[in-house]
Amino acid sequence: MANKIKIATASLCGCFGCHMSLLDIDERLIDLVKLVEFDRSPFTDIKTIGDCDIGIIEGGVANAENVEVLREFRKQCKTLVAIGACAIDGGIPALRNGFTLKECLQESYVDGIGIDNPMIPSDPELPLLLNKVQPIQEVVKVDYFVPGCPPSADTIWTFLTELIEGKPISFTYGQIRYD
């Protein structure tokens, strides 16, 4: 157990699709858990991150909590990986960058169709939204990128096995996708 590689994962401003795709490696999960142990991750529900070998980040940076989690991951992980379109280029959430934050909130909570009791949420427990959704490499240094929306299970498997074996990552043509 002591020699197992420690992996932490987090979903920032993403849809959890990349995490689902990781689970989609199916029975290969059994091979994976022989080699690795999950630290902080939605899979374990561990809330704080310890020293890790690999940190995998899904989703872009859209609010203050995303920034905090991302910086913590960078601090604790030897290798940080951006997985999926949102982490790499902001993805679908970055569509909001074409509008001001005020316009987005106004449309979502005040002017949008079918809204009862229009009011922009302001509970102090809610993390403050950033003006723009940003890719994670614009906030911290990122060591590896695995594109896709989400990357296929095979792409993730290729990446993880080659990374763990210390090989250079070599994706086939069909494994590099942005959609």
Place this chain on the structure above:
Amino acid sequence: MSTFQIFYLNGKPIPFKQGETIMDAALRAGEYIDHLCHHPEFRPHGSCRICMVELDGKSVSSCTQPAIANTQVDSSSDEMIEQRRSLLQMLFVEGNHICPGCEKSGDCQLQALAYQNKMLSPHFKHFFPKRALDASHPDVIIDFDRCILCELCVRASRDVDKKNIFCVDGRGINAKLIINSPGGKLGNSHFSADDKAAQICPVGAILPKHQGYDIPIGKRRYDQQPISEVDMDNQEKDQQK
């Protein structure tokens, strides 16, 4: 004396006629050189720089450079691929290329070239420019977020359609595609979905309406095979017709 002379592309002999560009000679010989703003039916533009090659060690754009006899042309060295990847990354961050939300995904030459050159991230800081969408035309939409200023629509509208509907306004980072119509809207122009300019956009900037997902994601032109193979196969089929 033969009308053909020879240059060498990545070590392979390519015949060319006097005055022919490296790109045209290579494509005729079935050898693909990555390109975006070039189209065999139009005068070369030389603006995207994706087709840069080394001609006896000097960087030139292969779509504008006439071939020279007995020279060595290199398009596949690690340095050329690295440079091409950087150019693609710059194109990605200058616009808003959000592939998962784009109808052109899988059929887009910018995306296909990025796949072929193994671009895993856009690397540079994103500009996230704010550009308005023009959906005023009944059959065609223009999403300026995706325009890479290749000017293929400008050339097609001017040279084939004889309508002069598109133009690039401004210079450098302020350059943008504009529409020659009252109010600058496509709907107020004589543009038609049958125009050459409606069918030539290499990215998802000029898109026909009402057919976005007729071909599902995963079964599109560049989903299974690299652009170099797909385009050369298509050229061969066209020649056999």
